[in-house]
Amino acid sequence: MIVIDAALETYAAYDFAPWPVADPPADGVLLLSGGLSSREVGTAMAVWVGYNSDPDPGDPLAADGEALVRRTVEGEGTIAPGGLYVRDTATGALVRSGCCCGLETWREWLDLADGAELWLGHDPSPWAETLGPALRLWPDGRDAARPAGGPPVDLTVAELPKLLEDVRSKLGGFLELVGRWAERYAPSLAGDLVDKLDEDWSISAPLRE
Structure with a gap:
């Protein structure tokens, strides 16, 4: 989940x-x-x-x-200071917003559902990869300065708004x-x-x- x-x-x-x-x-x-x-x-x-x-x-x-x-x-x-933490409870994979990302911008994650790119901070440098109807969130490696550093979190574009509604709640x-x-x-x-x-x-x- x-x-x-x-x-x-x-x-x-x-x-x-x-x-x-x-x-x-x-x-x-x-x-x-x-x-x-x-x-x-x-x-x-x-x-x-x-x-x-x-x-x-x-x-x-x-x-x-x-x-x-x-x-x-x-x-x-x-x-x-902060942001959103995305966890896959089945695999234990975790993607967290990096440095200089602010919690006040959490709604920008909705842009992913519209196919836009999203800056998620640096050190670590998480990033989102759109794969058709799916999203793959990587915990690090956007700047290619180092490898991803952990397994990705996979979810679908369709479920993202519901997950963000839970954040709002x-x-x-x-x-x-x-x-x-x-x-x-x-x-x-x-x-x-x-x-x-x-x-x-x-x-x-x-x-x-």
Whole structure:
């Protein structure tokens, strides 16, 4: 079975103090869904504000969680390090977005269903190969600097929209948790925070207009 998850890189959450966070996963990646704990949501929010606000340790706002959230919410379009993880549960094959790919661009995967090419980051450099009605996703090797580095994930073009709808559902569940989390740690900004993430990460809008 093919499973696609929305993945957030958590390296920016190390040594974060303004609110409780979970211990970063061993692989540095947090899969977002409605099943996260409050501390895991705190980790995701620490990554988000850290990546977009870049608080300096000497900044008076660095220890003020609500002020950090406000500064991020009031900023321009925000980004999030990560992307989509595609797994074949039968073979164990995994394709993950590479460096400099952002979770906020996850809907661009729909372009594959229309026959377009898709940039999925580098180091590793995953890439997608269209084979008629099928898609073959390679975990590395797009830049020909090194071999693929692992088995590909095979799926069909027809099933991709349904898989991406599942991603949207998981992100929707995560967004609900963010609202609850904000009511505790940034209560005056709870609604604005949810609206900002929803807009910048393109969560609630239908996949196809």
